[in-house]
Amino acid sequence: MSERRKPYPFDQLEPKWQTRWDERRLFHAPNPGDPGFDPARPKYYVLDMFPYPSGAGLHVGHPEGYTATDIVARYQRLRGCNVLHPMGWDAFGLPAEQYAIRTGQHPEITTRANIASFKKQLKRIGFSYDWEREVSTADPDFFRWTQWIFLQIYHSWFNPATQRAEPIASYTGDDPASVRLAYVAEVPVNWCPELGTVLANEEVIDGRSEVGGFPVVRRPMRQWMLRITAFAERLIDELEPLDWPAGIKLLQRNWIGKSEGAEVQFALPEHDTSLTVFTTRPDTLYGATYMVLAPENPLVDRLTTMEQRAAVAEYKAEISAKSDLERTDLAKDKSGVFTGACAINPANNERIPIWIADYVLMGYGTGAIMGVPAHDERDLEFARQFGLTILDVVQPPGGETPTGYTGDGIAINSPLIDGLPTPEAKEHITAWLEERGLGRRTINYKLRDWLFSRQRYWGEPFPIIWRDGKHEAIAESELPLVPPPLHDFKPTGTGEPPLARAKDWVRYSDKATRELNTMPQWAGSCWYYLRFCDPGNRDRFVGQEAERYWMGEGGVDLYVGGTEHAVLHLLYARFWHKVLFDLGHLSTGEPFQRLVNQGIILGEDGRKMSKRWGNVIDPLDVISGYGADAFRCYEMFMGPLEQMKPWSMTGVEGVSRFLARVWRLVMEENQAGEWVLSNSVAEAEPTRAQLKVIHATIKKVGEDIDALSFNTAIAQMMIFVNAFTNVEVRPLAALRTLLVLLNPFAPHLSSELWETLGRQFPIAPPEIIDQSWPEYREEFLVEDEVEIALQVNGKVRDRVMVATSALTEELEKVALSNHRVLEFLQGKQVKKIVVIQKKLVNVVTAP
């Protein structure tokens, strides 16, 4: 089979320009103080979510976001900005380690090979990254600072008075370990036996591990935690002004899950203590006819009566045997047992029974609730199942039967607050409880502290040692703390991390041993964007001047990546950023000013791309068939960046044809079949009509890039090309303008044509990259005449050209003298005439 003839020689010119860009270091952005740095230019930081370099290589989803940021980066450079556009590798992570377990190959080797192949592919697409800033999270020069930041967190506490992280020295209490932002706690964790590690809540999906899909069980273990909950309020508040998609903000807000309510104490007559619950509906206190404790609540054993002891023990055993998956699966029917104990409802002094049930979670609120069956679906189901009292205390606005009504209404059967609408009832009863020391208003969050340790090999070791059962930080001078070489990466199965196998490494001194856990994969990605500002710095995680320059004024100006990181990565990174900001290391409180999520690219069959369906598109195949420029432009022409959309090979062909038409605007084939500069290119004045297209295109492409609406920008350039395709004389100035506008999208093609034009016509500068973005002139966009629609009763009956300046009365006259309009007005009476200048005239008749 003969090879399809290339529409233009992209296979020669693309490698040529990629090499030249590398040699000229064109995309290297000097830092303040470096040679070549121009302080007069504004900065622009455009960032991609860096990839995990998997063995599978790049798929078409990666370059979608990368192309978008590359267009913005190249555009901002042409507009005179100092552009920071870096790329790096999220190189620690489970897949390389799982591969090492299977093959014995060290993760470092696998990772290095994968990085090399990723980088080669990215370069082949022609991205304008500053490769001199490349970082890898698994590189000791990088992770020494990840460990350093951990130490900053470890040495800090959250001062509730200032609402800021402060050095632990400012803590005046007697137990610093209890307030550190990094602490060790025995907590019920998500233990994944298959992976041999604990996982964060965020890494568990439907009771299975996000990586690998293995079952996960609950089990108490001593783990490192980061006190992210202290920042819950700020993580919500400071989200507000950011230029992020509203949906992502909402996702984060929901994840943090703030709810306002009250803590209420219920006296326990048989014991000298009381039981505290959290409720968002203190106004329903009179309706609390029973209480429920989580089965794991430590109070359960104290409260349970002799008679109920056996039943409670049996229920607890049953629950703890269940995995999370089963526990949620079986959520249809409520289960639980009576403890035999009773509490006193503080509102009406009624004795109410205390139960335990697994629908109450130990990890939220106080691990105990008051059951208000009349106004809570779950409580109602539970009460009906076990025959507990149901008492209506809120009257819905409509006045229908209140049982099961969960909305706001009017308090009833509640002597203290009868007749009050819900909001006031809440206020009133809470104040009443506060006066008596029986309760107080509180805020609860769904967000839990971040479980930060993993029992894995391929991650950052903690810069921590243990002496006499207590943890201590190692000195900063001992960083980086590099993982010991191992041959056996398998999980031990006991929960003891694989690092335990490196006996020499573990022994720190006669009396001290090293922490054996490693950090989760999120650690490196929490701050990599800061390292990009100053990747070679040996003395600090980022130089102050570089940080102030690149991260100043809102931080990262544009951050593009997938929605899968909407809560986890973005929340964790914001948290670390705030700690470092509070400690005075950073100049802004939020890292990412503008965030955009690219949509998923589906296979041609409309299904998710997967080996299983055989619908996977390999970027390199597309590039070898159509060129990198066509690949880039197609990815952007498919549709809106944020939208999910299917791949289409014929669509690639269409975009490729467009680029070939651009090529032939400038080039033609001679007798020998060689491409030479076209005879129709000349230093001629564009016509008035051509000027209009040129300036309309300048305007639209610029505005569309700002709005990340790349598909419509390309459509406009297609209109431009169509307008110049069949003309005898192609004015040089018009072509030059087009090439600059096209450059961010198709950098190789535009560079080549620019250079070719420059050989024949003296163009300064000789390379397009040193050219500046053109400005449009409004005067070329205005028309003397416009076409307006003439409507009768909202239906278009004719279109006519009128002077742009035509006034309302003139337009009315035009409409009423138009024979098509008159035809439809026959026998009818004109009731009114609506005139929209430059748009339409609508003649409305009486019915």
Place this chain on the structure above:
RNA sequence: GCCAGGGUGGCGAAAUUGGCAGACGCGCCAGACUUAGGAUCUGGUGGAGCAAUCCUUAGGGGUUCGAGUCCCCUCCCUGGUACCA
């Protein structure tokens, strides 16, 4: 369940504040140039109808001179979430 986003030609999609629906591309049809066309160029292309004309932005209702756009109801798709008191 709940929350968010979305349904526009045969297909991917356009459409400032409500103001000519379908830009641009794919596909298809016709023509030109050709020994040839899976190259290139030109024209056409939402549906029905010979036509005048009528219908058309998931479906139904409403507001308006005028609705893809605003309001109400219903259906379908995608993503998130799941006993969070």
